[in-house]
Amino acid sequence: MARKAKTQQDEIFTLRLQRSAPDLWPMLEALYGSHPDYTGFCDRLLTALHSAWAARPADLRRLDLHRDLEPDWFQRPDRAGYVFYIDRFAGSLRNVLDKLDYLQELGITYVHLMPCLKPRPGDSDGGYSVMDYRAINPDLGTMEDLEQVASALRDRGMNLCIDLVLNHTAKEHAWAEAARAGDPAYQDYYLMFDSPELPNRFEETLVEVFPDNAPGNFTHDPSTDKWVWTTFNDHQWDLNWANPQVFLEVTEIMLFLANRGVDVLRLDAVAFMWKRMGTRCQSEPEVHMLLQALRACCRIACPAVLHLEEAIVAPAEMLPYLGRGRHDGKEGNLAYHNSLMVQFWNALATRDTRMMTHVLRTHFPATLTNATYATYIRCHDDIGWAITDEDAGVFGISGPAHRAWLADFYEGQAPGSFARGRLFQENPLTGDKRISGSFAALAGLEKAVNEGDGPAAETAVQRILLGHALIASFGGIPLIYMGDELAMLNDHSYLSVPEHAHDSRWVHRPRMDWALAAAREGDSPSARCFQGLRHILAHRRAVAELHGGVPTVVLVPPVPGLFAVARRGPARTVLCLFNFTDGWLHVPEGWLRAEGMQQLYDELSEAQVTLHDGGLSLPPQGRVWLV
Numbered sequence: 061m062a063r064k065a066k067t068q069q070d071e072i073f074t075l076r077l078q079r080s081a082p083d084l085w086p087m088l089e090a091l092y093g094s095h096p097d098y099t100g101f102c103d104r105l106l107t108a109l110h111s112a113w114a115a116r117p118a119d120l121r122r123l124d125l126h127r128d129l130e131p132d133w134f135q136r137p138d139r140a141g142y143v144f145y146i147d148r149f150a151g152s153l154r155n156v157l158d159k160l161d162y163l164q165e166l167g168i169t170y171v172h173l174m175p176c177l178k179p180r181p182g183d184s185d186g187g188y189s190v191m192d193y194r195a196i197n198p199d200l201g202t203m204e205d206l207e208q209v210a211s212a213l214r215d216r217g218m219n220l221c222i223d224l225v226l227n228h229t230a231k232e233h234a235w236a237e238a239a240r241a242g243d244p245a246y247q248d249y250y251l252m253f254d255s256p257e258l259p260n261r262f263e264e265t266l267v268e269v270f271p272d273n274a275p276g277n278f279t280h281d282p283s284t285d286k287w288v289w290t291t292f293n294d295h296q297w298d299l300n301w302a303n304p305q306v307f308l309e310v311t312e313i314m315l316f317l318a319n320r321g322v323d324v325l326r327l328d329a330v331a332f333m334w335k336r337m338g339t340r341c342q343s344e345p346e347v348h349m350l351l352q353a354l355r356a357c358c359r360i361a362c363p364a365v366l367h368l369e370e371a372i373v374a375p376a377e378m379l380p381y382l383g384r385g386r387h388d389g390k391e392g393n394l395a396y397h398n399s400l401m402v403q404f405w406n407a408l409a410t411r412d413t414r415m416m417t418h419v420l421r422t423h424f425p426a427t428l429t430n431a432t433y434a435t436y437i438r439c440h441d442d443i444g445w446a447i448t449d450e451d452a453g454v455f456g457i458s459g460p461a462h463r464a465w466l467a468d469f470y471e472g473q474a475p476g477s478f479a480r481g482r483l484f485q486e487n488p489l490t491g492d493k494r495i496s497g498s499f500a501a502l503a504g505l506e507k508a509v510n511e512g513d514g515p516a517a518e519t520a521v522q523r524i525l526l527g528h529a530l531i532a533s534f535g536g537i538p539l540i541y542m543g544d545e546l547a548m549l550n551d552h553s554y555l556s557v558p559e560h561a562h563d564s565r566w567v568h569r570p571r572m573d574w575a576l577a578a579a580r581e582g583d584s585p586s587a588r589c590f591q592g593l594r595h596i597l598a599h600r601r602a603v604a605e606l607h608g609g610v611p612t613v614v615l616v617p618p619v620p621g622l623f624a625v626a627r628r629g630p631a632r633t634v635l636c637l638f639n640f641t642d643g644w645l646h647v648p649e650g651w652l653r654a655e656g657m658q659q660l661y662d663e664l665s666e667a668q669v670t671l672h673d674g675g676l677s678l679p680p681q682g683r684v685w686l687v
C-alpha cells in the first residue's frame with residue numbers, strides 16, 4: 061500500500077518535471093552551459109527538486125493538486141491582501157493568530173508578513189538584510205510558529221506571503237563570513253574585486269538606490285581588501301547569480317520555505333540580479349531567464365506556490381516580470397503595478413487623468429497569461445515618481461519638472477498641497493526626490509486633522525476610498541498596507557530610533573493602533589475608511605468580472621478628470637468610473653450606452669443609477685462599478 065502511494069507520488073513528480081522541463085533546462089543551459097561543472101550542477105538541482113518533493117507534507121501536496129486543477133485561484137475576486145510588519149502589527153508570529161478575525165472581517169484573504177527571516181543585528185533595512193534564510197527572526201518567533209500561522213491561514217482559506225531576498229544577503233550571512241575568511245568558493249557567491257578599477261567602470265552607468273545614506277554601489281571590505289558589490293546598503297552584499305551554485309542554494313531555500321506552508325514568495329529586488337558592464341545592471345535579459353527557471357523549479361516541486369516579483373521600475377521595464385515574449389506565462393505570477401500607484405497620486409494632485417489614462421492605456425496590455433498585478437496605493441517603501449520624460453512630453457510638459465513638482469506637492473511644499481509627506485533620498489546629482497508618508501497623510505487627512513478642518517477631512521476620506529476602489533477593481537490582487545484601512549497618519553517616532561532615523565520610510569511604518577481599530581464601527585474618518593474598505597472588498601468578491609483574468613480596458617474618458625476602466629467579461633462589462641476632481645462630473649448617457657451599459661446599476665453601492673440632465677452625476681472623488 062505504502063509502496064503504491066510512493067510510486068504514485070513519484071509519477072506525479074515525473075509528470076510535473078516533464079511539464080516544466082522545457083521552461084527550465086534551456087534557461088539553465090543558456091545561463092550556465094559553459095560552466096565547467098554544468099552537468100554536476102544539473103544533477104544536483106534535480107536531486108534537490110526531488111528531495112524537496114519527497115519531503116513535502118501531505119496537506120501541501122493536496123494543495124498542489126488543487127491549484128493545478130484551479131490555476132486561476134489567485135486571480136479570483138475573493139483575493140485581497142494585507143501587508144504588515146509582524147512586530148508592529150501583532151508583536152510576534154504567535155500573536156498574529158489572534159488578529160486573523162480582524163483581517164477576515166475586513167475581507168482579507170492573503171497576508172504578507174514583512175521580512176521575517178533572521179536579519180543581521182542592528183540596522184537590517186527593515187529585515188531585508190538576511191543572515192539566515194532557514195530561521196525566523198528570533199524576536200518574532202520560530203519556524204514552527206510560521207508553520208502554525210501558515211496552517212491557521214490555510215484553514216481559513218487565506219494565503220501566506222513572505223519575502224525572499226534574491227539580490228543580496230547580509231554581510232553576516234554564513235556565505236559572506238566564509239568569503240571574508242578567504243574561501244574562494246564562497247567569494248564566488250558574491251561580486252568581489254581586487255581593485256577599484258572594475259567597480260569604477262561599472263559605476264559609470266549604475267544608478268544610486270540610496271544616494272543619501274549609502275552612496276555608491278561598492279564597499280571596500282578591509283578583511284579581504286576587496287571591493288564588494290553592494291547595490292543597496294553596505295551591509296547588503298549582492299549575490300553572484302552567474303555562479304550556478306548560487307542558483308542551487310537559493311532554489312533549495314525556496315523549496316524549504318515552500319514546504320513550511322508559504323503560498324507566495326515575494327522575490328525582493330529582482331531587477332538587480334544580473335550585472336553587465338556598460339548598463340544600469342537592472343532588468344538585464346538574464347534576470348528573466350533566472351526568474352523563469354526559479355519559477356519552473358517551484359512548478360515541479362511545489363506547484364501551489366506563486367512568485368511575486370518586486371521590480372519597481374519604469375512601465376515598459378516592469379511588464380516582463382509578468383512574463384513577456386518567450387517568457388509569456390512562465391515568469392512571475394504577480395508583480396507590483398507601480399505605475400498604477402504613481403498615476404493615482406499624479407491624478408490626485410493634478411485633478412487631471414489624461415496622463416494616467418495615456419500611461420495605463422498604451423503601456424499595459426488588457427490581459428496577462430497566468431499572471432496578474434499586485435495593485436496597491438501605498439507600501440512600506442517610498443514613492444519614486446516613475447513618470448518617463450516621454451510620457452510627460454506627450455502632454456507638453458518636462459519630465460524632470462513634473463517629477464520635482466510631484467515630490468514638492470506630496471512633501472507638502474507646493475502651493476495648494478493637501479499632503480504631508482517626507483522627503484526620501486534626495487539625489488542632488490539627478491534632482492530626483494522620493495517621498496515617504498502614509499496613505500492618509502498623503503491624501504490630506506493629516507493636514508485636515510492638524511488644522512481641525514472637518515470638510516477637508518471628509519475629502520481626504522473620499523480620496524482614500526477612491527484609491528481603495530481603484531485597486532480593488534483594476535485587475536489584480538489589491539494589497540492593503542497595514543494601517544491604511546484605518547487611515548492611520550504618519551508616525552514621527554522613528555526619528556528617535558537610532559537605526560531608523562536616517563530612513564524616512566519609517567514614517568509610514570507605524571505600530572498598529574488597536575484602539576483605533578476597536579472604534580471601527582464609529583463615524584470618525586478612520587472608522588469610515590475601515591467600513592468603506594470592508595464594503596469595497598465585500599462587493600469586489602461578488603463581481604465575477606473583477607477576476608484578474610478578465611480584460612482590463614482603459615478607456616478615453618468623455619470628460620476631463622474622469623478615469624474609466626472597462627472590465628470586459630464574457631457575459632457583461634463592468635464599467636469602473638473614478639472622479640479625480642474636487643467637483644461634480646457629468647458623464648453623458650450616450651457614452652455610457654455606447655460602452656454597453658444597459659441597466660445602469662452600480663455594483664459598488666448596490667443601487668440603480670438615476671440620470672440627471674442626460675447623464676450620470678458623479679460627486680467629487682466619486683466611484684461607481686456600473687453594469
Ligand code: GLC
Nearest residue numbers: 185186188225292328329441
Ligand atoms: C526592496 C524592499 C526595500 C528594501 C530593498 C533592499 O526594494 O522593498 O524595502 O530596502 O528591497 O532589500
